[in-house]
Each structure stands twice: as C-alpha cells, then as structure tokens.
Amino acid sequence: MNSASMTSNRRTVSLVSLGLSLLLCGCGDAPKARFSWSKETDDLTPMANAWVKRAVLQNFGTPNELVAWERLPVEYGGFAGTVTAVETVEGGGTKLTVKRGEGTTAPASARQLLWKSGARVDEAEPDGVASIVAGETESTVLMAQRLDPVPDVGDEFVLNPGNRLLDGRRSYLKNCMHCHGVAGDGAGPTARYLNPLPRDFRRGVMKFTSTRPGERVSRDDLARTIRDGIPGTYMPSFLLMAPEEMTAVIEYVRWLSMRGEFEKRLNDELKDFSRTAIAEQGKNARLEYEAAVKNDPDAERPPTADELATRAEEDFRGMAEDLEFVFVDAGDLMAGPWERADATDNIITPSIARVADTPESREKGRVLYLSQKTKCYTCHGSTGKGDGPATEDFWAITGSSETYPERGLHDEWGHLVPPRDLTRGQYRGGRRPIDVFRRLYAGIKGTPMPAFGGTGLTDEEIWHLVNYVMAMPFEGPSTTTANPSPTVATSR
Amino acid sequence: MSAVTGMTGSVDHAAGAHAAPGFLSRYVFSRDHKVIGIQFMFTTLLMLFVGGALALGIRWQLAYPWEPMPLLGNAFADEGGQIPPETYTMLLTMHGTIMVFLVIIPILAGGFGNLLIPLQIGAEDMAFPTLNMLSYWFMWPAIVFFMLAMHAGAAAGWTAYPVLAVLPQAAPGSGVAQTYWLLGVTLVGISSLMGAVNYMTTIINMRAPGMTLFRMPLTIWAMFITAILQAFALPMLTAAGLMQISDRTLGTCFFIPAGIIVNNADPTVGGGQPLLWQHLFWFYSHPAVYIMLLPVMGMVSDMLACMCRKPVFGYKPMIHSMGAIAGLGFIVWGHHMFISGMNPMLGMAFMISTILIALPSAVKTFNWIGTMWGGRLQFNTVMLNCVAFVSMFVVGGLSGIFMAAVPVDVFFHDTYFIVAHFHYVLFGATLFGVYGALHFWFPKMFGRMMSEFWGKIHFFITFIAFNLTFFPMHLLGMQGMPRRLADPYHYSYLEHLLPLNQVMTWAAIVMGFAQIILFLNFVISSFAGRKAGRNPWNANGLEWIAPSPPPHGNFDVTPVVYRGPYEYSAPDAPDGQDYWLQSDERGGQMAERH
Amino acid sequence: MEGRFWTLVFVIFAAAALAACAVAPAYQLWFPGSGEALSTIGARIDHLFYVILVVIAVVFVGVNVALGYVLWRGAKQPSEVKAVYSHGNQTLEVVWTVIPGVILLALALYQMDVWASFRMREFYPQDMRTIAEVTARQFEWRIRYAAPDKTLEADPHPDDVYTVNDLRVPVNRPVAISLRTEDVQHAFFVPELRIKQDALPGKRIPVWFEVTRPGTYDLVCAELCGWGHYKMKGRLVALSEEDYAAWLKQAFEDQFDDGVGEGEKSD
Structure with missing residues (x-):
C-alpha cells in the first residue's frame, strides 16, 4: 500500500511537471533501467553489500549492458562457425568462407566478431567489422576488413555473441517487465494490482514444471507457460509470439532467474554479515550478559552495536581471499541443476498409461483423496472446494520460529496461497491428464502442495487420483459427502 | 420582463455602482457575468493544456511504444522511463474526461454563454448572479476530484463502462480513483445545471425591449437550446453516476450481473445489467455532443455574418435545424451501442434517427456557405477560424454517416475511425470555432485587440498540424486499428502503421506547441494589444454598443431593439454604412426581413 | 491577395x-x-x-x-463592392432539405x-452450426469446442476440447460462436472478416459468420477491458472441413495426453 501510494505520488508530481514544464524544458536524457537488489542484499553491512553488488554486476551486468557469464548454462546466442577457407580480396579485406555451427542461422547483419580459437583469442578488442555476403546456405561467406592477423582455416568464432539474450531482453522489456519487473522480481509497476502476484523468478523456482521434484524448470515448461498462459491468473497466453522471440525470452527468463539465484546464494553465504544477523547477535550477547551478571558482577560487558559492526567488517576483510572462490562456487552450484533441467530423464513420465477413467478408478481416487496417506482434503477440503481445515490455521514462516500473521497456507515467497478449488475445472498448470499427473507427482514447487511421486504413491494410485480430481467439476458433491473423520490438522 | 430586470438591476448594480467592490468580490467571487465568463475561459484554457499534454503522452506511446517517455517517464526511472500499460490507459481516460467535462462543455456554456447572453440580449446581468458564481465555483471541486482521479490512476475510459469501472479489483484505477472520477462528473454536472437554469431564465425573461425571439442572434438561440439540452439530459447522468457510486460503495448491484469473477475475487452476487449504464450514460452523453457543438454553430453564424458583411443565410432554417438537432439528439444515443448486445431491433430504430440527424447539420452547412456567398469577405483570423470550422465540420459530419449505418459500424465501432470522426467534430469544428470566438469577442472582454499576425500564424500551424494528426486516423480506422491499445503493433496486421503514427505524433507535438502562440497572444494582448473601441468589427449586436470592456451593469442606458441582428449591407442603412446596429433608432422598428 | x-x-x-x-x-x-x-x-x-x-x-x-x-x-x-444583401431563399432551403x-x-x-x-x-442461416464457446477474460480468449462428433452444450462437458487465443473454424459454411465473458466487457473483433460483437458480462451472445477463404486472421479485443487490453491477441484459423475435423481430432488427443505412448510430445 505504501509503495503504491508512493508511485502514485511520483506520477502526480511528474504529471504536473509534464503539463507545465513541457513548455520550458526539453526532453533530456531518458532514465536508465536498472536491476533492483533483493531485500537481503540491502540488509548486508556496507562492505558485504558492496561486494555482492560488485560480484553480481561483474557476472551479469546491467539491463543496458548484459554480461554473458560462460559458467552458466545459458544459450547466449550468436552465430558460431569455423573458418573453412580464407581469401584475401583485392583492395583490402578478407573473404572468409565458414561452416556454421549446429542450430544457428546466419544473422542479417554483423555487429561483433569474437574469436574463440586461433591467433586472436583473448584479444582485447575483437574486430567488429564484417558483412555477410551469402547468408542462408550451409557455408556462409563473410567479408571482413582490418583482420590482423588473417585467421587460419579451422579457427572458431562467434558472430554477434549474446544476440539471443539481447533479443530476449528486448521482448521481455516489452511484454513481461510491467508485471515481472526489470529484474524478474515480480514487482513491476503493474504487479501491485494483480492477484495472484506475478512470479518472482529470483529463487530459481517455478511452480508448474514437468521436471522431477526439486528440479529446476525446463525450457519446454517455460515455453508452455508462455504459450498457454496460466488460466485464472493474469499471465496471458502469448500463443502468437514468433518462435525465435519466444526462445529468446525463455533464455532471458532463465538468465534472470540465475541472476537472482546467484544473488540469493551470495546472500545466504554472507548471512552472518546482514544487519539482522548482527542485531540478533547483539541481542543474544546482551541476554547472555544479563544472565551472567547475576552470578558474576564483573562479567565481560557485551559488545555494543558499533563494536559488532566493526567486528563484522573486520571479519569480512579477513575473508576477502576466499571470496573469489565463493562466487565461482555459487556459479557452479547453480549451473548444475539448470543444466540438468532439460535432460530427458529429468522429465516425469508415468511408468504406466492412464488408468481407464471408470467409476471404480474414481472411487479409488476418492478414497485416496480422503485418506491419511495423501491428506488432500486437509487443504483442498473434503468437497474439493479448496477450503480444507489447513486453510484456517496459522502456519510457520519457513526458516523461522514465527508464524504468518494471517490464517492460511503460504508459499515460499511468503504470499498467501489458497488451495485450488478443484470443482471449478480451472487447471493452472495445464488440463491434460499428464499435467495433473505431474502436479501430483512433483507437487507445485515453492508451495505447500507436496510431491507424491516415487515414494508416496505409485503411478497407478496417482492416476486414480487424477481421474477423481478431473471428474470433480462435473459431479456434484454427492460422491464426496462421505465425511472423512477430519483429524486436527497439524502445523508443520 | 421589465419587472424582473428592474429588480435585479436596482438591487445588485446600484450597490456595485456606489461602493467600489474589493478585489475578491470583483475578480474572484464576482457575480458579474463577464468576470465569471472570463474565469471560465481561463480555467478551461488551463485545462486545455493539461488535456493536451495527456494527449501528447498518448501520441508518444503510439509512436514510440515502450520507449522512454519524456517527463512522465521519469516517474518510472527503474523501468528505464517506459510507462506501464495502466498509465497509458489512465492517460487516455483523463484526456477524454478533461477535454469533454473541463474544457469543451464549460468553455462554451460557461465561458461564452456567460459572457455573451446578457450582452447580446441587452440585459444588465444574468437572472441569478449568485447561482452563476456558484456554477463557476462548483467546477473547482470537480477539477480537484478529477485531479485526484488522475493521481490514483482512473483507467476505465471516459465512458466508465461497468463492470470494468465498478468492480474495484477489475483494473488498476477502478479502485478509489473511479469514485473520485464519478464525484468529479457529478459536480461538473451540478455546475452545468446551475448554468443551464440561469441561461434559460435569463433568455426568457431578461431580453431588452424590442428583442423578440426572432430578433435574437443565433448565438443566443444556440445557447438557449443548449441550456434546454443540458437541463433535460444531465439528470440522467447524475442519476447514473450516483447509481455507480452506490454500486461501488454501498454494495448495490445496478450494473453488476451475477457470477463475475475478476482478479480471483469472490464471484459477484449481482443481478444488475451493465447495459443499463450505457443507456443512461449515452442518454446524456450523446446530447452532450450537441452541447459541445451547438453554441459554436451559433457563434460561427454570428461571426461569419459580420466577417462577410452579409445577413445570415436562412436565419429561421438555422434555428429550426438547431431545434431539430436538439430534438433528434435525444433519440440517437443508441448508436454508441450498436454492437453492445442490446436488442438488434433497437439498432434499426437508432440508425434511422441517427442518419436523420445528419440532415439539419447539412442544412446548416449549406446555409453557412450561403452566408459566405457574395459577401465582402474579410480574411482575418476570425473568418479563417470560422471557415475552418465549416470545412472540418463537413469532414466530421460526413464520416459520421458510416457510423450511423449499423452494418458498417460493426466494422468501424471502437476503431480509430471513430477517434478521427469525433476529433474532427470536437476539435476541428468546436475548437476552431472557439478560437475564432476568442479573437472576435476579445475586444469586448479586455478592450483591446488580439494580434492579427500571431493569430494567423497560430491558425495556419494549427490547421495544418491538426489535419496531419487526425486525418490519417481515418486510415488507421480503415485498417481496423482499435482505440485504446497501449501497443497496437503487438498485432501483426497493424505493424506497418508505426511510421504513419510517428508522423501523426510529430504533427500533434507541433500542434501542441502552436497553442503556446495562442496563449501568449491572449495574455499579452490583454494588456498590450491595440486599443479597441466599442465596436471594432462594425457588428450589429447589442454587445457592441456597450463600452469595451463593459462595466458592471453593461450598458449606459437600457438598449431598445429595432431590428434583427444581421442587417449587414442593407441598401437602406443610414449613412451608407454596411452595418446597422440592432439598437440604432434610425429607420425605426423594422419588419422581419427573412 | x-x-x-x-x-x-x-x-x-x-x-x-x-x-x-x-x-x-x-x-x-x-x-x-x-x-x-x-x-x-x-x-x-x-x-x-x-x-x-x-x-x-x-x-x-x-x-x-x-x-x-x-x-x-x-x-x-474589390473591397469597395458591397456584399449581396440577402436573407436567404426559401426554395433553396426546401431543396437542400428534401433532397439530402x-x-x-x-x-x-x-x-x-x-x-x-x-x-x-429469425434471419440466421438455416444450416448454421455453433462451433465453439468463446470466453473472453482479462486478457485472453479461452475457447471451448465439443469433442469430435459431439455438439456443443452450454455447460462444460468432461471431453470438451480447450484452446486459448486460437479459434478454428471450417470455411464456406455458416458457423456461430457463443460469446461470453468471465469478467468485464470485451469485444470480439476479426478485422479481416469485418465481424465485431461486444461480450457482455452476464450474457451469452451468438455471433455467426461464414469465412470464405482458408487462412489465419487476427482476433482483437475492441473494447477497453483494463490495463492489458492490448494483450488480447488471438487468431482465427479458417480451415477446410477436412482439415478442421483432423485438427479437432488431434487437439482432442493432445488434450487427453497421458505422457506415455508415443512419448512426451514437445507440444
């Protein structure tokens, strides 16, 4: 509410200035978009804060100057190729015949040429002047000037590196940013009007995936969400987005998620240097002192807040040498899961085909739904209305001893998340049986919806549940009236 | 008649004549119709700039979608200066609202109506001077509420269609902003209604001796008919506005059907009908279109006659056609709703009435051309603006026929063709007429003349830039480009329209800046312009026998009217002059010549 | 001059x-x-x-x-010539009133x-078939078809086929859609067909048309429906009768995909 009215204020102020100063001043420089920092980063002590920001900026850059960090499994794009023939043209210039890398198409124009191997590797200023003579054939001909030294056959290069990421950024800023925010923090200017709130990508967690429990989202999953939208939310369907544009946007979203996740990992690493942690430390020391001073009047006085801050800064300085390792490590730790996400064996495939959707199967599903084994009804309610007893409880904040101030289930982002009303026939993660199967198998990531696959339920049992759940919108509550002696829902 | 005049005159103006009023009562809380008229004009011209700035914001987004917007973009620095879509929607909502409710309606009825009615009928002031003052001061709370609505981001369009406008969760700005918006509309309606009552009473009761109905200038006829329109149409809008307010705040469901789920809120319990709002709203807002046009039609007739030194061609047909427009104006509202899902039978009825309303407009156009025919034309700023009025009105009127035809409207409804149409009528016709009237009656307001040179420069730039901005909108409409899209190029069939939109935007920017010329001309001339005598244009109306500017009470002696207002170039006029003041006793009472 | x-x-x-x-x-x-x-x-x-x-x-x-x-x-x-002194002409007025x-x-x-x-x-074509229910919502078109060889009913049916922003119709025969909205007012507009109809909250409005050429046409929202009004981009694909039947069959199968069989389709 506060931030909302602040934005409104800013708007009025500048509306007034729009009206009056249009006469007086010109357009001036446009402001530059920026990636916001997370709450946790802002909470760090000055040195740690500066270090985190530097590390993130160094590896990811700003919205206007993106950095492609090779450690990350992101397809930054560009036209990769190998030189197959070199010919010097009269009147200066070099004609390069090149074989293009797999899956890339020659761009229409050349912006930058980056050499990956050969004599020019590691040159500070890659020669940027090139024009493409023949584009769409197996072997492409490039005309280049000022190539010094002339490349050899077999040298590898990338033309227009980072193209896909740049295209993704352009499309993202046009289509996604208003809700999801420049940094993918789910806090764009429009976000405050939406219910549910737009996804905050920065945890690297997406709700609706086809991947196994705990795994990252695959590119296909993102494509599906972008293409079909999420029914019942403000995520619209971008069915008609050009395929290349969608590929680029997906890559950019993955990259933004990694950027956020990287920032989060650094913050987790430097948790001890947050103001909150230092304050907690001070509080504990004071309590200890108060306890100790009863027995020993000369007990050592607790450090003051200033002392603690200074001490933290000193500690941080002491760590300086390990810091490089910290962020390289964070990058590597992050790369693995993201790389794995698209692997075929990471996608949930039922071991058996869907069990025939018969009354018997639905009945089995119903029994499971109401059983202690699944406890579906505790959240979704015995009639599937999404009004189970768990929605009336106060739940603990993850990683904290306190509970949320309002009743009901919360997701990882700390937002209230009502269990789906299964009688409405609205399926946010897709309405195909396989989609519902995967919801049950892997849960909804980042939410209290648990994963039943593998250990909890057999694939056959999941299919019974799918059949039951998918029939709910069409059958009256009669089949679910058999009241399942509701037990007291236990808080986690 | 004379009894009423006498009473008001003796009580009010006697006091004014004896004790010099203080600054506040003279210029701020004045009950003098001229001061109130000028107050209305200044306020509406200020609002014209605000509304125009909003329009430039809209144009910028259409020319450079999602690129940093100058000035307003600074509010969205973190996003690199690109405005979010709800801000665009706010811009178009408030542009429409301000231009209709705070510029065009009040500048005509409030501004020129106040200034001209007593002067032209030879009265000392309005029938109810205090009510008149209140009608101005009720506009200010309306302005405040509209500014609050803008601040909170009202974004349901100036038509405020339910359910979008009614459910707070339906859209950004349907929250408290929409309530402010409705309060603003209600207050501006009260202001108009006070004016309308006053105008009707004044025109009926306070005419000078000899000023029979058919000796009234067409301006007065137009103001009279406009006042009737306002008095009978406005209650509908006010009622509808209150119903919407109660839907929003008291939980009634006049406009909300059952089972609507917006933004994952609980389904509405409803039972109401969103179409009801459309009927009520357009029952006012279609006559309002004529409220925004008729006064200008009257003023342009006056100005053209004077600048052509020729009687108005077909004085009575002009009055009859205004009457016909007003009458038909009440039964055409449904043409805004052809595809809304109302009973298709109604579509047919409304098509007939709508197409027929083109007839009186056509008659008026022919009569204006007839007035110019064979005249001794003075090509000054006033004349040019009046001719532009006629020329633009022809375009706007003719393009309206497409929309009146229901099947063709199926395609054109809510496209830029409509936007082109109503800008040709409301900007092209009305605003050019207003520019002309500002130049024409300026000497009566301030006793000085506006600069002809700068007037013509302003006219030339505005005329060219206006047409470059709005004529291509017809073509955008032909392409089926819908209104109110923050990014039309999202659609592949509209992508190629970007360059055209950029041309239009730059034309609009030029046009916007050209209004600074008018503003400066207006302000500077008001104290440094050439001094004007009582009758700088050699016109016939009663206002020209009063001093420039007229004192409180207007006339030296109560004028007596001997003839109609358009006796220009009469062969029997005294001294061979080409005008013949209505109050000129030479020639005595003249029989009706038209 | x-x-x-x-x-x-x-x-x-x-x-x-x-x-x-x-x-x-x-x-x-x-x-x-x-x-x-x-x-x-x-x-x-x-x-x-x-x-x-x-x-x-x-x-x-x-x-x-x-x-x-x-x-x-x-x-x-010349400026000294006096203007014609005329108050109008009754005949002309009658002429230019009556003829227009x-x-x-x-x-x-x-x-x-x-x-x-x-x-x-009363004037709808006799052989018109209601082919889909088009539900507008902020900010997309959700479309429901009956399963192959079934007729569309007003209430959803378990084997209905759903698409989003993608309306497919057979050409050269009158088809109708049942237009409704889940939230605010929208308008169904296909410029190349010249078809437009508002979707009115609380009402179900039939809209019929007969596409005369197979192809893909833009589907636009033409009534201000909120901040994302411009995002309501859909398409209307007109197919020959056979192609339409084949597509519907395929869409039906895709919708009841259980992830096994031919393996995961990459959509």
Missing part, C-alpha cells in the same frame, strides 16, 4: 484529403489484409461502405467546390437487410 492564399489552403486541404483516400489502398491503408472482406457478411458490409463512400465523396466534393468558389469570389472582389433527406433515408433503409441477417435470430 491574402484571401486567395487562404482560399487555396482550404481547397488544398480538401484535395489532399481526397488524394490521401485515393492512394491509401496502395499503401495498405484501406481495409485490412488483402482489402477484401473474407466473410459473406463482411463482403456485404464492404458493399454498403462503398455505397456510402460514393454518396459522401460526391457531397464532400460538392460542398468543398462551393466553399472554394464563395471564398475565391470573395477574395478577388430522401438520400439519407434511402441509405438507412438500404442497410436494414444486412443488419437483420447479421444480428436477428
């Missing part, structure tokens, strides 16, 4: 307006797409448009010639037929 300049300004404006309309089709600024209406009702709407256009063009030229003439005449008249009146009334009556067949239930 100056008067002639200003006369020219007004005349040139009128000429330029006409010229702009004349060259517009060459710059793709006339009717969208190919310029031809691709539905039967659309073709009739275009016809009506051109009828009005001809009438209007004649009036526009006539009025502007008259305006240009009176201005030019006034401009070149008759023309306008004729225009109005001429439109009735098309409107009736587009909107009035």
